[in-house]
Amino acid sequence: MGNKIIIVLCCLCFVTNAWSQTEEEKEKEKTETQTEESVLKIENATVVEEKKVIDPLSPSKAAFYSAILPGLGQAYNKKYWKIPIVYAALGTGVYFYISNNKQYNRYRTAYKQRLAGMKDEFSIVVPDADALIDAQEFYQRNRDLSLLLTVVAYVLNIVDANVDAHLLQFNVSDDLSFRPHIDQNEIDFNRNLGLTLNFKF
Numbered sequence: 040m041g042n043k044i045i046i047v048l049c050c051l052c053f054v055t056n057a058w059s060q061t062e063e064e065k066e067k068e069k070t071e072t073q074t075e076e077s078v079l080k081i082e083n084a085t086v087v088e089e090k091k092v093i094d095p096l097s098p099s100k101a102a103f104y105s106a107i108l109p110g111l112g113q114a115y116n117k118k119y120w121k122i123p124i125v126y127a128a129l130g131t132g133v134y135f136y137i138s139n140n141k142q143y144n145r146y147r148t149a150y151k152q153r154l155a156g157m158k159d160e161f162s163i164v165v166p167d168a169d170a171l172i173d174a175q176e177f178y179q180r181n182r183d184l185s186l187l188l189t190v191v192a193y194v195l196n197i198v199d200a201n202v203d204a205h206l207l208q209f210n211v212s213d214d215l216s217f218r219p220h221i222d223q224n225e226i227d228f229n230r231n232l233g234l235t236l237n238f239k240f
Contacts, residue, residue, distance in 0.1 A: 093208045101204035105197045112200025116207060125196045132189030139182035146174040 105112030109129055110122040149159035150171040165171055222231045 098201045098204040102197050102201040105200040109196045116203045128192040132185055132192055136182055136185035139178045139185055143175055143178035143182055146171050
């Protein structure tokens, strides 16, 4: 009789121990699945947030800001390193325009003074009036070219801000992927190479 009670107690302890272990494992699996679901929800929320960032008016805003003040569109795109390049290009064009215009006006004034029979600043260095006309044409051509290059730099500043804002919104997520694919033929076991294009909506 005593042996039967000891055997029953041992069996009862074994069953309760096994039952408690299975309950603990179930609880552990439940918490793991809950944490995995919360991680997936967080990842999905970040993906949704990333997709909401796309603003179709952003490129036009960047171009408008650059048209108002050169370099402002680059600041809007957070490409601050481009601002000194924009101002260096515009400043160089404006500098050469002012310099060539100043020289053009000097030779033009000297030519007018020479036509009026007065002494000018180039009378000793340039005795021929035709040389003064050539110098005027040279500096006028350089002045016009400097103005043209300044306008081109201004337009490129606007185009750069617009294109950069477009590229910042370019979709590089995993929803659209283009990957190499290796497939093994089930008949002759040769490997086939290919490309897989995935769309996820």
